[in-house]
Amino acid sequence: MIINYVGVKEINGSLIVMDGVKGVSNEEIVDIRLDNGTTRQGRVVQIEGERIVVQVFEGTKRISLKNTKTVLTGHPMEMPLAPEIIGRVLDGAGRPIDGLGDIFPVKRANINGTPINPVSRVYPKNYINTGISTIDILMTLIRGQKLPIFSGTGMRHNDLAVQIVRQAKISGADSSNFGVVFAAMGVQKDVAEYFRKSFEESGVLSRVVMLLNLSNDPIIERTLTPRCALTIAEYLAFELDMHILVIMTDMTSYAEALREFSSSKGEIPGRKGYPGYLYSDLASLYERAGMIKGHSGSVTQIPILTMPNDDITHPIPDLTGYITEGQIVLDRSLQGQGLYPPVSVLPSLSRLMKDGIGKGYTRGDHQSLANQLFASYAKVIDARSLASVIGEEELSPVDKKYIEFGRLFESRFVNQGFNENRSIEQSLDLGWELLSTLPRGELDRVDDAILDKYYKG
């Protein structure tokens, strides 16, 4: 028997409170029918006896205390899944909006997922060749990794993500197994359109699932978007054995939606008003990357977030950095110099690269080269700050060499064309070519055998 609960008790932001509800379960989905005939969905977020708090995904606009009839659906938020989902365009809550009709589900899965058992994980080791020197050499992307792009408003993070998708596709030996899940959270229509067009141009559109929650779409729906996206990604990767790249943009909008929801629920705020569970919440998304024993597929995540005020210590990039396996940080001053991709090398990092590069993966000298480039570039920064005080003319000859190295490093190694696809050998050799402009004695991170082979100074 289906019971209709008429009316609500309280409305506050995106939350409605109902009384006298029996047999409701935590996190259950409810259908709310307005008397104008439209239906909205909501989720039970708190229960106190017969009083429940429901979060309405589409917002509470036009809901009054009297005009609703609510039905409990009896199940938590589920995503219909089928192989045909590839190539579809969905809204932020996973419902098709491309006019091609509903998805006939092969199975349904709870969008919250369940944690992967740590002993079932495969330690990711296969690198993804992105054809971008800075990423391939210094912060190698590994299949099954979560590597966010820390950016700021107005920087070219979207171009970078598009370039990664386009070039990573070509290099994989099993490129037929490759797919992209793209989750847009609170981005503008043009940005979503740019991604769609770029996917189309590079011929991957038929392998992309797009979930669009645009900036004017309901905020609460935004908290579901990444969960739906990852549920699809897990299905494709671990049941259809595909290699899935998940691009989530913009995580900052997601976190802000979470904050709005938390404050309307009256929760005690943590740092900068974000809820105290922001870390756990972000982790429940990011940790859904990886590889599992017995399955050949993988979920690789590239979340994009814009750092408010370019501040890397802001809670969102800060907590993200503690969960993800490294980060690619973009820098405004590099972008200002016209360099693309404006990757700020020193704070960027890939935690998984150490086991996925070197002999048998890329080339034996890769780790040493990367260490040396980091160390030498760090000295460039020191030399520059000294030069800004005493002037470049007054620097010691070695420091001058560093300044020159820094210039070359940025203009030739970091800087690269949007359509330029460098092979790993090209990038490695370029690295050695640049290091060879420094005196050999300065290269203290590399042992002599490797220097003998590659140093050409």
Next chain:
Amino acid sequence: MENNNVIYGINGPVVTVKQADCFEMMEMVHVGHQNLVGEVIAITDDFTTIQVYEETTGLKPGDPVTGTGAPMNVLLGPGIIDNIFDGIERPLKAIEEQSGSFINRGAAVSSLDENKLWNVTIKVKVGDRLEGGQIYATLPETPIIEHRLMVHPELSGVVTKVMPDGEYKLFDTVAVLKDDNGIEHNLTLCQKWPIRTSRPVKERLAPSVPLITGQRVIDTLFPIAKGGTAAIPGGFGTGKTMTQHQLAKWCDADIIIYVGCGERGNEMSQVLEEFSELIDPKSQRPMTDRTVLIANTSNMPVAAREASIYTGITLGEYYRDMGYHVAMMADSTSRWAEALREISGRLEEMPAEEGFPAYLPSRLAEFYERGGRADVLSGGEGSVTLIGAVSPQGSDFSEPVTQNTKRFTRCFWALDKSLAYSRHYPAINWMESYSEYFNDLDPWFKDNLGEDFVKYRSEISALLQEESSLMEIVKLIGSDVLPDDQKLVIETARVIRVGFLQQNAFHADDTFVPLEKQKLMMKTILHLHKRTKEIVANEIPLSKVIKLGLFDKLTKMKYDIPNGKPEIFDDYIKEIDENIDSLLK
């Protein structure tokens, strides 16, 4: 008794029961039809509040809540080592067998293998009087760890029956003990202990033996004692986890307990893989033979994350009581503190600093106080060393978790962003870090490595101090204008930084360096410094020495001189002397 305790309200991981009658504070309970594990955290007239260690999706008001009559406890017995548990001691391998690659809720698996046969040797006979903590039997748990079965610390009495030596399962009775009230207790291969209570010891001992880690910056500049406490704070990407892994791999404790508290899943799979491949240099056995892993990754339930630290330390204390030296790594305690904050927020408690509950410092103090070296009840000596990583928000060391941890730990290994950016690992900042164990440990260093070791150490740190103040000037005017004697300090400090403090975890020899070699490296560096000082004093330009390449050579000696070849250092000293002497002529 009929169970009429049912769920009234649900808010995230917190569940309330209305008018419950029989619960105790901190009692372990089962919630709902799936028997999710929970713990009673508050009781009022009207409501009992329970934190649930698993996802609460799908729970309904009216679902049953049953008490277990005992506080949250862990099962202690053979089978702990070489195992991997979640935050409340459920073996993840058994969960995988039961529910596949993803962790389902309400997994009902026994903490330890109940069917495995252990080869037990009985150590007591009928008529013996046993006190709490005394050993009544032993069994080989792994090829290198002998598991010693001890009487529950709260029990004592006379042995009335023993079984013959042989193979027994976990819950088989191997002896019977009659206590002073005439009640008989069956002694099996296991016992239970509440995780939030520390296990008793006979007497606490001073921390006078170092925990040798093979990491130069730690052993030499900031040593930690067996039974000591240390904090490793650092922002993301500064190498906290790497440092913890290095310590877990190489420190000379008998047993390692590695708690991944809110860790990354991929990192745990890395630990699993690496540790099973690595061979312990002392025993020639895989590292896993002495390691227990507790993995509560960041997406696993937050309440179990809070418990994982206590589970870890309780297992540690259990092995300490057998007379082992245990080292526990907790990565990261900030995630644990955040779990406290999250649950406190759900309880609508009044927050103190940055939303953390006011009891944060006392919880941290309780935890770190459980470390220590002691005479244990079973007779020998054991210790638990606690090394906690701290992940300060925004890399700001003034935040509450770092500050409070600082108060209760005696070693502070501060990781530094700029060192990490230039890939100087371990990125332990030598100006900010400290160890309070010098006074306790210096006698040991003097006895085992000679007076020199301590002397070299203070010379090295003096040089680093001096360099740091000189760098203030260099930053403003460049190093060219400095007089030669100051340039020499900068040059030697560079050798110390790059050649000594920086250590390559991926290099076969450099990843672990014995104390003897550490001492000789310091000796050689200081020898070159002393001899070059003579050059400068004779007004010969420093650049002449630098041209000889001696400084560069010493920077690379960590790679060029293999471990266990101390005689090569003599050649280095000879070469230095010859070169300097010829310059002085």
